[in-house]
Amino acid sequence: MSKIENSKIINYINEVCSLVKNKKVHAEIRAELLCHINDTIEDYLEIGIPEDKAIDKALIQMGNAEIIGHDLNKAHKSNSDWLLLIITTGLIFFGFLTTAFIQSNTSNDAYYINYFSKLLVFLGMSIVLSLCILKVDYRKLKKYSLTFYICSIVLLLITLAFSMPVYGMKRYLIIGAFSLDTLAVTPILLIISLAGIFDNYNWNNKKSLFEGLTLSFIPVILFIYLQSLSTIIIYLIAVFTIMHLSGFKLKYLIIISASLVSIFLLCIFKTAYRIERFFIFLNPAKDIDGQGWIYNQLNTLRNSAELLGNNSNINISI
Incomplete structure (x- = not known):
């Protein structure tokens, strides 16, 4: 290549790197861009296109340097x-x-x-x-996504089998003098692992679709047995977002979400007891010593609170 042609490539790469604030990755970006450009130029040369035109076509095919620079800056943001x-x-x-x-x-x-x-x-x-x-470098963790997923499921199973209920919920594993809140840790690990598993995932393949849905809903079943509705809601919102970003069709997500909401509402409204508990906040005085107890206690806290707190906030009768 002539000096002029080389300068075109160098100027293109310099323009991209000038938009990437993290200077630690400039060498890696330069090497990667140069490799892609050279491969494209060689492809054009093989079909008989002159060298100078091959370089121009290769740079055009790479795309706008400003757009690429901004995208790489977001991906390699260090500040x-x-x-x-x-x-x-x-x-x-x-x-x-x-x-x-x-x-x-x-x-x-x-x-x-x-x-x-x-x-x-x-x-x-x-x-x-x-x-x-x-x-x-979080990108290197992608290959361990399935391992994170399996470890999270095993941790939930151990919690379900061996943990002691606390306020009606199994969520703490006691290890010597320490306790591990598995319902605080496992959803994060599961979301991270599924983000890696669903990267470039083929949702159009029936087998892959079945496997993806299975991986997504196995934790939901375990969270149901662990009786943590808040964890289920947070987990599903995160997983549905990941599924949509990875190519899962929005209309199917809406159908699945509507089905889950319908099941949830059915479970609540099928008995008068749950209906009462669900709507007692509208009139907590109706059952002060029963379903409305917690709302009346909260009302006492709110009415007794001052700017810097009040000792009566703590000493509430039980």
Whole structure:
């Protein structure tokens, strides 16, 4: 190639890289773009197109450098999202402030004596874990997607088989002095694993469709047995979003969603007891010592609250 022709390629690659703020990936991007361009040029040369025209056609086929640069910048974004960081920090500060007031007003409650200190420990562990995750190239985790999925299912099965119910729910695995909230961990792992499994997934193939739906709904069955409706709702919203982005037709998702909602409403309204529980918030005074108890307690909390809390918020009669 002549110097002029080489400069066209170099200028194209430089323009793309100039739009990518993460300089650590420039070398990788340059090598990848150059490889694609050279392969395309060789294809054109093989069919008899002159070299200079082959270069021009190859650059046109690569696409607009500005668009590619912006897309690669999003994919390789390294700068922190300061707005998200500020909002997260504010929420954490508010949570700790609330916890401090609760602990200061519950000196006789053994559960809250060291609660604030425990939160500080967990916060420190979370920061360290977050910093470690930032160093991981998440794209390399894709090949372990099925492994994450299987481990999550096994963890849910172990929870279902061996955990002790807490307030009617099985969600904690006791390991020595520690407890693991599996219903807080497994949905995240499942969503991450399914995002990897459904990447470039062929939903048009009947076998793949059946396998994909099976993988998606096995956790739902386990969450039903673990009696966690909130987990089911959050999980399904995330999974349906992933399925739609991976090519699953929207009309089928709407049909599936409508069917699930219908089943949910049927389960609620088939007995008078559940109907009463569902609508008791409209008139909690109707059953103060029964279904409306929690709403009346919340009303007491709200009416007794002040700007910096109130000790009466904690000492509610049971």
